[in-house]
Amino acid sequence: MATRTRSAAREEDRSASSAEVPTAFLPPAEELERLKLSPEVAWYLVSRGIALPDCPPRWKTPEPRDVVDAAFDPDRVDHVLASFRQLRHTQGRLAGLPLIPDPWQVAYILAPVFGWVRWDEDAEAYVRIIRTLYVDVPRKNGKSTLCGGIAIYMACADGEQGAQVVTAATSERQAGFVFNPIKTLAAKSRALARFVKALAKKVIHKPSGSTIEVVSSAADAQHGANIHCGVVDELHVHKTPDLLEAIETGTGSRTQPLIVIITTADSGRRETAYDRKRRLVEQLASGVLVDETTYGVIWCADPEADPFAEATQRAANPGYGISPTRAYLRSKANGARNSPAELAAYQRLHLGVRTKQETKYLTLVSWDRNAGAVDEDALTGREAFGGLDLASTSDLIALCWLFPDDGGYDALWRLWTPEENVANLDKRTAKAASRWVKEGLLLTTPGNVADYDFVQAQIEQDIETFDVASLGYDPWNATQLTNNLSAAGAPLVKVRQGLQTLSPPLKEVQRLLLAGREDRPLLRHGGNPAVRWQVDNLSVHTDPAGNVKPDKARSAEKIDAVSSLVTAMSEAMGRAPTRRSAYADEGAELTVI
Template structure:
């Protein structure tokens, strides 16, 4: 065991613990100069922590016995890069503490989170760790899993690791590789894929797991099932290696990334979890080589400077390619594939909306009935000829049996919205349209409703019932020709509005804000846009209802006075 050491200035500046810096100097491994953007406290801070260099030696020897399988390095030893040793392998495998139940020293870190841009060796790193946990960790009957969301992702995750195991000369006769499983007969251990909760529960005695690309997991269920299956192991290790996501709120990625940031800031303490996140400073020049180097610890080797220059050249040509470049190569969480609405613009226009003062006011509505089993939204817009722009009020419904799922996707915020009256529950597992009809009747009594737009493609008995009640129902088709003008108008209102003179006053509705953050658009060759639910991070029904209402409000004979009339913004 290594004694506690005093950090050298170079190691401290790079975020490398004194013991790891000593280890690298002793083994002749150069110190890297690519510190992560976020790094949780070193495992050395845990009570009883000691550093065991021989454990790190064993891991590096195991990696050396493996072989690269692709490109110019094919056939060469899978020796980790210095940054991988300094920031990942040595801290995770080197720091141990005494465990009375195990009657020996065990690893401190049980959950490892690594976020790094594409082409920085995620596959080879995770492959080496997976093979080591199966065949070199000294765990009898080790069950190690690649955690995937479906069969296709399972192939991307498992196949490269199987090739590494198959092509390592030192493993011949020691491991057996099959289509979906690798076995180590001497220890009774195996490595395989799970892509469903049922498969994960079948094992339920997890020693190790590799979760690749966490952001593709739409729900936390499978990941959490694997994590909770480690309870009977002495020193389990669940490894999450991922790139950045598109900023979906409430996702399993969002929760784990946020947790690592909290640990890095010192807001929380959890010595069992160790995380490193590489990414560019959001304010840095995305086309600067210094920015590329800061975001990519493997810069110059993998990815190469030439590769990033080519990717950057593509990013200069279109917003969609830029968003992809920022996320995949600079580690920045982008909002959606094609950015259209910015949260800062939305928040700037919040203002106050007093529904009681809207009584009797001229109103235009938009009704989105696209998802009877999830969210249904109604938006009322009230033109204001004196202040300019609109006041907006929403009604959003979800079936009560869907609330639990919605809570998972919003980190528990959905239940808060219910308590705040921003989200209304209807009985059962589908939205009860009788509740919506009753609310629209009340709104028609309270407001001067001029029209209520709806998508005829999703027309239902509800729309027929509303027509019989005398509601001024108007078909608003959802194609580019109809949706592009109000979608662009929404963007212009938000851009032109200021905190002093907001043009779309929405009162800061948190349920709608979540959907604005999810919002994405589709664009045709002519530059027309429309809401794109298939590209959105999650639900955008409330925004779709707003755009439908705005489509109706734009038909007013008396134009709404706005900032555009004084020449402050040119409309093209």
């Protein structure tokens, strides 16, 4: 029965398959890439007479085109848009008119989220692939209306019986901002009048028994949780991630739930609920992480662009000229121009710029440019300098080997984690950690604490394989492992982790990456994705004299692989202060001050 149902459903959706998408009348591939439109979505827009928008987001995660059994179903998108048109605008010059999403909302939000489906064996049907939608866009670009339309669709038209749709608010005042537009849209729709009952704090869809209501605490979200859709407006005002996490974990029993996060930018504070979600989307968009169930778009201006230029305003505001209007943005720009105190607010609220966001010391552009190819077998017998980071026995341990060659270096990493920590890493890497384990890029040791015997065995094997000149490590984290390696004759060197020691090698790493080219990379690393994730996490500490070092406390996530690289570079450079004996009776162990 399941096979027959699957076959029938597949036959019905053949026209929706990505392999069947017509390409006639579509712009060339280069133009689609500039617009950040997939061929499927572009075809949908053209076939429905919807203009292709020319306002691509600065960041856009990949659409789930490569998921097994994935198909783009245009009928589902049609259904969403038809449902939106049954609603009516409630404010301003559009009040009373049908709620017709703008082309950019269809192209970059509604079509990707509701169009991409895959076959689900348990449901014996096609279900949505995307389970989390993140939209980061400046004010006055129709966020509340879009939130309302999605919430009402998920409760009243998604075909889910007893759907629980919740909207998240951190206070009674914010609850009004979030829920009132939804209630008003539902109450004023003639098409819904017979089916919907709008109460003070709840909207009820009578035929399906579905509801829309506000939750303002994790306890509220967890109470009887069987959430089909959660709408989180203005994530940046949430002081903790508790409410969002409660909503996310409350969707487990639904076949195709959807979490919708629509927000403006924050000021750049680290380790907030907003910061974590924003960074995740940026990492997915840049290919550092992979998660087909999460889709995000971020509109924001280049922080280096002229904040008052029309081109900058256009780039940050996909609804430019309609909502927000030109006059509105001009007035906000004039206020910011005449008042430095208003400039930061203007940049954040109307250009999407995180005003306190730090500049990346090592950029992914330069890192990727230097990937090159690293053949471990070809490294046998070559001179090597090592860096060992033992900062966390319950999370990651990193070992980096640098092999000088032709004015640059080949870099090779060994990464370990306790096997019981992989699930925790998966949560922080959009499930990439399990993939790294399968690919042999991340090695596991039994239990919940790193087994140093595995690390020691690998280091001793590497010393036999490579011509190891020295292996640097942080003496603050000295363990029995370093004592054992020293006793075995390993050329260990204590490398202090202060600015004086780490600034020259970190600056050298930056110099090599900036100077390297694709045809002549100077720090060849092979594109190791587990290391790339940590490079993207890096924050640095800088003193008044311009000295720098990796800053684990301020970095968004793990940077152990980068720390081991910098320690190895300290050894490889040969420009550190003169090495001296650490102990008279331990001639194999040296120290770098």
